[in-house]
Amino acid sequence: MVVTDVSRPDAGSPGTMPVRRKRSRIPGWLRGVIWAVIAIAVISTASYSTGAAALTSSNTASTALRLALPILLCALGGLWAERAGVVNIGLEGMMILGTWGAAWGSYNGGVWAGLVAALAFGALGGLLHAVATVTFNVNHIVSGVAINLLGLGVTKYLANLIFAPVSGNPRQSPVVPKFDTYSASFLSDWLGGLEKEQRVGISDVAGILRGLVTEVAPLTMIAIILIPLSYYILWRTRFGLRLRSCGENPVAAESLGVNVYLHKYVAVVISGAFAGMGGASLVLLRGGADYLENQTNGRGYIGLAAMIFGNWRPGGLLGGAALFGYADGLQLAGGGEAVLALLYGAVILVGVIVVVQLFRRQWIAAGLGVVGAGVLYAIYWSNDTLPSDLIPYTAHFVTLIVLAVASQRLRPPQADGQPYRRGED
Structure with missing residues (x-):
């Protein structure tokens, strides 16, 4: 019996067995680039349709980068822990500890x-x-909540003990040194010129890129480097393969000689360190405040959401963090009119996502997308501006709708959150 390919003319001849060719899949990095291009095109369209230049301004991009950084680092910390099979709800508390330590x-x-x-x-x-x-097999959610409460209590006590005599306020630190910032001067000036020319599409891209290369701190560059570095370590090294095997099937990993306890410990400690670095970005970057009580404002939980949105992959969580950071940065840089214009852009983006969901035959997700787009457009059409009290929340509301409609087939590590005892099946 001869095995032939269905693409050949004689594939259906007697005595042969057709073999289906696997459809080539788009690489993850290329898929991310395509969605980034679509997002920029949507924002550019919304900017010119509504007259809200803040949507693509360099000031918005720069602010968004700074605000996305703590979310990105927390999401990266969650990735390391959960790839080893440990759910880390305690990212918020570890981030709080990081703000005080910074x-x-x-x-x-x-x-x-x-x-x-x-x-x-x-x-x-x-x-x-x-x-x-890992050692005492405490429920991961219970332990994470306890870490969050402990982080709040410990930092409050330490601030009262150490900062209060210096600053006179137990809820904040004295003024602390911050990272210097650097700009690619020639590139920044060239992009600034293109941004001022107000060319359709070109000026929008120039404004966004200028915000990403102007007044960048070393901490920002370190955080960006950690994304490909984490991917390389977790997916391209023997250590990373062993660590991920602990999150998929720790019993099988143990049978192959992997020290499951050690790899889980290393992953969770690294996870906490990244969350602490996220806390440092709130304190040590120019434009941010010095240490304040409750400074994180739930960003640890948002980082966890960004990680889940990214399907437990470094590139995906980068997109989630960028989305949350942009929503936050826009309401600070552009105000109510810019946020209202974002609603218009969200309608367009949700429309694109609905088309993709229809192509994938995901009817329920497409239907929810149509409803969400209708609600957003009704809000946009019926308002000239938004109340100042709603501005900080509206951007997040838009983000949540986009995340819900763009939901994919999520696949967490199989043993994520499950208890493990050495020698037990």
Whole structure:
């Protein structure tokens, strides 16, 4: 019996068995680039249709980059923990520890000392979570909530003990040194010229790119480098393969000689360190405040949502963090009119996503998308501007709708959150 390919003319001849060719899949990085191009095109269209230049301005892009950074780092921390099979709801508490550590270290030894202290405090929170979940098999959600409460209490006590005598306020630190910023001067000036020319499409892209290369801090560059570095370590090294096997099937990994406990501990400690670095970005970047009580404002949970949106992949969580950061940055840089214009852009984007869902025959998701687009357009059509009290929440509401409509077939690690005992099936 001869096995032939269905693409050949004689594939259906007697005595042969047709073989289906697998459809070539679009690489993940290329899919991300395509969606980024679509998003920029949608924002550009909304900007010129509504007259809201803030949608693609360099100021909005720069603010969005700064606000996306803590979410990105928390999402990256969640990725490391959950790929090893440990659910890390405690990212918020580890981030809180990082904000205090950054302020304390920076005040006493400079910005780099503040970054190291933030890493150390966040890693300490991760270590506590690992002891509870890996060694004592405490429920991961319970342990994470306890870490969040502990982070709030510990930082409040330390701030009252150390910062209050210096600043006179137990809820905040004294002024701390912050990272210097750097710009690609020639490129920034050239892009600034293109942005001012107001060319359709070109000026929009120039404004966004200019915001990403102007006044960038070393911490921002480190965070961006950590994305491909994490991908390489987790998916292209023996250590990463073993770590991910602990999150998929720890019993099988143990049978092959993998030290499951060690890999889980390393992953959760690294997760806490990244969350602490996210806290440092709130304190040590120019444009942000010094240490304040409750400074994180739930960004640890948003980082966890960005990780889930990204399907537990580094590139995907980058897109989720960028989406949340842009929504936050726009309401700060553009105000109510810009946020209202974002509603118009969201309608267009949801329409694109609905078409994709229809192509994939995901009828329920497409139907929800149509309803969501209708609600957003009704809000846009019936308002000239938005109340100032609703502006901070409207952008997040738009983001949640886009995330819900763009939901994909999520695949978490199979053993994520499951208890593990050495030697047990």
